[in-house]
Amino acid sequence: MTDQKTIAKLAIPNTTKIALLVMDGLGGLPLEPGGLTELETARTPNLDALARDGICGLHDPIGRSITPGSGPSHLALFGYDPVRHLTGRGVLEALGIGFDLQSGDMAARGNFCTVDSDGLITDRRAGRIPTEKGAELVKLLRSIELPDVKVFVELVKNYRFVLVLRGHGLSGPLTGTDPQKLGVAPSPVEALGADAARAASLFNQWIAAARELLADLQPANMVALRGLDKKPNLSSMSEIYGLRAAAIATYPMYRGAARVVGMDVLPAGESLEEGIETLAIHWADYDFFFVHVKKTDSAGEDGDFDRKVSVIEHADQVVVPAIVALHPDVLVVTGDHSTPALLRSHSWHPVPVLLHSRHCRSDEAQAFSEKECSKGALGRLPATEIMPLAMANALRLTKYSA
Amino acid sequence: MTDQKTIAKLAIPNTTKIALLVMDGLGGLPLEPGGLTELETARTPNLDALARDGICGLHDPIGRSITPGSGPSHLALFGYDPVRHLTGRGVLEALGIGFDLQSGDMAARGNFCTVDSDGLITDRRAGRIPTEKGAELVKLLRSIELPDVKVFVELVKNYRFVLVLRGHGLSGPLTGTDPQKLGVAPSPVEALGADAARAASLFNQWIAAARELLADLQPANMVALRGLDKKPNLSSMSEIYGLRAAAIATYPMYRGAARVVGMDVLPAGESLEEGIETLAIHWADYDFFFVHVKKTDSAGEDGDFDRKVSVIEHADQVVVPAIVALHPDVLVVTGDHSTPALLRSHSWHPVPVLLHSRHCRSDEAQAFSEKECSKGALGRLPATEIMPLAMANALRLTKYSA
Numbered sequence: 001m002t003d004q005k006t007i008a009k010l011a012i013p014n015t016t017k018i019a020l021l022v023m024d025g026l027g028g029l030p031l032e033p034g035g036l037t038e039l040e041t042a043r044t045p046n047l048d049a050l051a052r053d054g055i056c057g058l059h060d061p062i063g064r065s066i067t068p069g070s071g072p073s074h075l076a077l078f079g080y081d082p083v084r085h086l087t088g089r090g091v092l093e094a095l096g097i098g099f100d101l102q103s104g105d106m107a108a109r110g111n112f113c114t115v116d117s118d119g120l121i122t123d124r125r126a127g128r129i130p131t132e133k134g135a136e137l138v139k140l141l142r143s144i145e146l147p148d149v150k151v152f153v154e155l156v157k158n159y160r161f162v163l164v165l166r167g168h169g170l171s172g173p174l175t176g177t178d179p180q181k182l183g184v185a186p187s188p189v190e191a192l193g194a195d196a197a198r199a200a201s202l203f204n205q206w207i208a209a210a211r212e213l214l215a216d217l218q219p220a221n222m223v224a225l226r227g228l229d230k231k232p233n234l235s236s237m238s239e240i241y242g243l244r245a246a247a248i249a250t251y252p253m254y255r256g257a258a259r260v261v262g263m264d265v266l267p268a269g270e271s272l273e274e275g276i277e278t279l280a281i282h283w284a285d286y287d288f289f290f291v292h293v294k295k296t297d298s299a300g301e302d303g304d305f306d307r308k309v310s311v312i313e314h315a316d317q318v319v320v321p322a323i324v325a326l327h328p329d330v331l332v333v334t335g336d337h338s339t340p341a342l343l344r345s346h347s348w349h350p351v352p353v354l355l356h357s358r359h360c361r362s363d364e365a366q367a368f369s370e371k372e373c374s375k376g377a378l379g380r381l382p383a384t385e386i387m388p389l390a391m392a393n394a395l396r397l398t399k400y401s402a
Numbered sequence: 403m404t405d406q407k408t409i410a411k412l413a414i415p416n417t418t419k420i421a422l423l424v425m426d427g428l429g430g431l432p433l434e435p436g437g438l439t440e441l442e443t444a445r446t447p448n449l450d451a452l453a454r455d456g457i458c459g460l461h462d463p464i465g466r467s468i469t470p471g472s473g474p475s476h477l478a479l480f481g482y483d484p485v486r487h488l489t490g491r492g493v494l495e496a497l498g499i500g501f502d503l504q505s506g507d508m509a510a511r512g513n514f515c516t517v518d519s520d521g522l523i524t525d526r527r528a529g530r531i532p533t534e535k536g537a538e539l540v541k542l543l544r545s546i547e548l549p550d551v552k553v554f555v556e557l558v559k560n561y562r563f564v565l566v567l568r569g570h571g572l573s574g575p576l577t578g579t580d581p582q583k584l585g586v587a588p589s590p591v592e593a594l595g596a597d598a599a600r601a602a603s604l605f606n607q608w609i610a611a612a613r614e615l616l617a618d619l620q621p622a623n624m625v626a627l628r629g630l631d632k633k634p635n636l637s638s639m640s641e642i643y644g645l646r647a648a649a650i651a652t653y654p655m656y657r658g659a660a661r662v663v664g665m666d667v668l669p670a671g672e673s674l675e676e677g678i679e680t681l682a683i684h685w686a687d688y689d690f691f692f693v694h695v696k697k698t699d700s701a702g703e704d705g706d707f708d709r710k711v712s713v714i715e716h717a718d719q720v721v722v723p724a725i726v727a728l729h730p731d732v733l734v735v736t737g738d739h740s741t742p743a744l745l746r747s748h749s750w751h752p753v754p755v756l757l758h759s760r761h762c763r764s765d766e767a768q769a770f771s772e773k774e775c776s777k778g779a780l781g782r783l784p785a786t787e788i789m790p791l792a793m794a795n796a797l798r799l800t801k802y803s804a
Contacts, residue, residue: 067794083408
C-alpha cells in the first residue's frame with residue numbers, strides 16, 4: 001500500500017522539518033521475568049513527555065521473528081524495503097568512511113586477524129591492534145596488484161579496513177571468508193551466482209597475496225573479509241521524498257547507510273554533545289535529519305544493562321531537549337532493532353517508536369517504553385511505514401486520487 | 403518478510419525444545435451477547451499463569467474473514483502458507499492412517515452413504531455403520547480394478563475410508579462428489595485442469611463399479627468422495643527449521659497434517675493422559691512437539707458449550723502441567739481455528755495464542771482468553787508467524803545480515 005513508488009508520486013514540497021532520532025539497539029528485555037527493561041528502568045522525562053503528547057507503537061524492522069543486522073534495519077527506517085535492498089556491509093563501511101564508491105565497484109569489509117602455524121584463527125581481531133598499526137599494514141597491502149582491476153585498501157579503524165575492487169564485469173553474490181569463530185581457517189570466497197566467478201577469483205588472489213605479505217608479522221598475520229557486495233542503485237531520499245536529508249552519526253556503517261540513500265553526512269564529532277551542535281548549525285540547510293546514538297547498542301552487546309540505561313538517560317537529557325528546542329514539525333524517536341543486555345546481542349523483539357507532531361492523534365501511551373508503546377495507537381507496524389507516516393505528519397504527502 | 407526460505411536460511415542448531423499445544427477449535431463466542439466465551443467460562447489456572455508470564459495475541463489462521471478447515475489451519479500453525487500449500491483432505495487422511503502415500507499418488511477421502519431408489523442421498527454417513535461393517539465393505543471394494551493404475555482402499559473408521567490411485571500421469575485438481583446435503587445425488591468427479599481428465603475418468607469408473615457392488619446392500623449402498631488430491635512436495639520441518647519434530651494426535655487427519663510436514667507421529671493412545679505419557683517418554687528424542695487436543699472442536703461442532711468448557715478445563719488440569727513439568731524452552735498454546743458452540747461449526751474468529759519463554763516480553767494479558775489475548779503484545783498476527791516466533795524465542799534463528 002505504502003510502497004516507495006506510491007510515496008514518491010504523492011510527495012509534495014513543504015517547508016516542514018522532520019527529525020529521526022535512532023537509539024541503536026533501543027529495545028530490551030528485563031533481566032528477570034516480570035522485571036523492567038532497560039528503557040523502562042531509565043529515567044526519561046523528556047522522552048516520556050513526547051510519548052504522552054505524541055503517538056506510539058512498536059515496529060518490526062524486518063519481520064516479527066527476524067533478528068536484524070544494523071544495515072537492513074536502517075534502510076527500513078529510511079523507508080526502503082530491507083529485503084529487496086539488502087546491502088553488504090562492505091558497501092556500507094566503504095561509503096561510511098567517505099570512500100567514493102562508484103557504480104560497479106565491489107567492496108568488502110576486512111579484519112586483520114591472527115592465525116596459528118596451521119592457518120587456524122586464534123584471534124578474529126588481531127588483538128585489536130591500534131589504528132596506527134592498522135594504517136601501516138594497509139599501506140603494505142596497497143602494494144598488491146590484480147589483473148584488469150584497480151584495488152583500493154582503506155583503513156576504517158584499528159583492525160578494520162575496507163577493500164574495493166574496481167573494473168568491468170565484477171559481480172556477486174559472493175560469500176565472505178570470516179568463519180566468525182576461532183580454531184578454523186578463513187574460508188575461500190565463493191561465487192554464489194554464475195556471473196560471480198571472476199570476482200570470487202580476484203578476491204581470492206588478493207587474499208593469497210595478503211597472506212604472503214603478512215605471514216611473518218604478529219599479531220596481524222592474516223585477513224578475513226565479509227559483506228562483499230556491489231553498491232546498490234537506490235533512489236535517493238531526495239528523489240523519493242523530496243527531502244534534503246542529512247545524517248549525524250559517528251560510526252562508519254551508519255554514515256554509509258545514510259550515504260546509500262543519498263543523505264549528506266555531517267561532521268558528527270565523537271560525542272552526542274558535538275552531534276547536536278552540528279544539528280543546530282545545519283538546521284536551516286536540510287528538511288530531514290537522521291541522528292544516530294550508537295552506545296545503547298554497544299552496552300547491550302556487552303551485556304551491560306546499567307550502562308545501557310545510562311546511555312538512554314544521557315540521550316534523554318542531552319539529545320532530546322536539543323532537538324525539541326529546534327521545533328521540528330515531526331520528531332520520531334525509535335531504535336533500529338532491540339539489543340537486550342540479557343541476550344548480549346541483537347534480537348527479534350519489536351522496537352518502541354514515538355512520533356510527535358502537531359497532527360498526530362494522542363493515545364494511551366503515557367511514557368516511552370516497550371509496555372506503553374504496546375498500548376499506543378500506532379499499533380504494531382513494519383519499520384518501512386515510519387518514514388511515510390513522518391512525511392504525512394509533515395504535510396508532505398498529497399491526496400491519493402480525487 | 404518471514405517467508406520460509408528466509409527462515410530456513412536463518413535457522414541454526416540449538417539444544418532448546420519447543421512445544422506446541424493445539425486445542426482444536428479453541429476460540430469461541432458467548433451464548434448471549436455480553437456473556438463469556440467457552441474459554442472465558444472455563445477455570446484454567448495453569449493456562450492463566452502461562453498467559454500472565456508469557457506474551458499473548460490473537461492469530462488469524464488464513465485471513466480475518468476466512469473460516470478455516472482443519473488441514474490448512476494446521477499447516478499455517480506449522481509455518482506453511484496455507485493457501486499456497488492447500489492439501490486435499492484425502493491426502494491428510496491417507497497419511498494419517500499410516501498409508502505409505504508415494505509421490506504422484508492421488509488420494510480421496512470416502513464416505514459410505516445411503517441413497518434412495520432415485521439415487522438421491524438420504525444419509526451422508528450410512529447410519530454411521532460400525533467399523534467392522536466398514537471393514538467388510540472396504541474388502542468388497544478392493545475387488546475393483548482400473549486400467550493402468552493400482553487401486554488401494556483403506557478403512558479409516560466407521561463409514562470413512564481412503565481411496566488411493568497409483569500410476570503415471572495422474573493429476574488434479576478434481577472436484578469431489580459429496581454434495582454435503584441430503585436429497586440430491588452424488589456429483590460426478592470433474593476435472594478442473596487440462597491435465598486432470600484422465601484422473602477424473604478413473605475415479606468415475608471406480609465410483610460406477612462401487613455403486614454396482616453396493617447397490618443391493620443397506621444402509622451403505624453408495625459412496626461419496628471428497629478432498630481428492632495429490633501428495634504435495636513440502637519441505638519438512640527438519641529441512642526448514644532444523645527441528646526433529648514429533649506429533650501426538652489421536653485423529654488421523656492431524657496425524658496426516660503432521661506427516662505432510664515430515665513429523666514423526668508418535669503413539670498417542672486414545673486419551674489426553676496417554677498422550678502426555680508418550681510426550682514424557684519421547685522428550686529427549688525430539689526438539690519440537692505438536693500436541694493435539696481434538697475434543698474442544700467436537701464439542702463446539704455439537705453446539706455443546708458446557709462440554710467444550712469441560713474439555714478446556716481437562717486440558718488445563720492434565721496436559722498443561724505435564725508439558726510445563728518437562729520445561730520446554732518455548733511453549734505455545736493456541737487453537738487451529740474457532741469453533742463457537744453458538745455456531746455449531748468452525749468460524750472466522752481469531753484464535754487466542756500464548757507464547758511462554760525466558761526471552762519473551764510480558765504484556766497486559768492477565769489470563770488466557772479471547773478478551774485478554776486481544777490486549778496482548780503479540781497483537782493480531784497471521785498463524786504462519788507463530789512458528790518463526792517460537793524459533794526466535796528458542797534462540798534458533800541467527801541474525802539477518804550484518
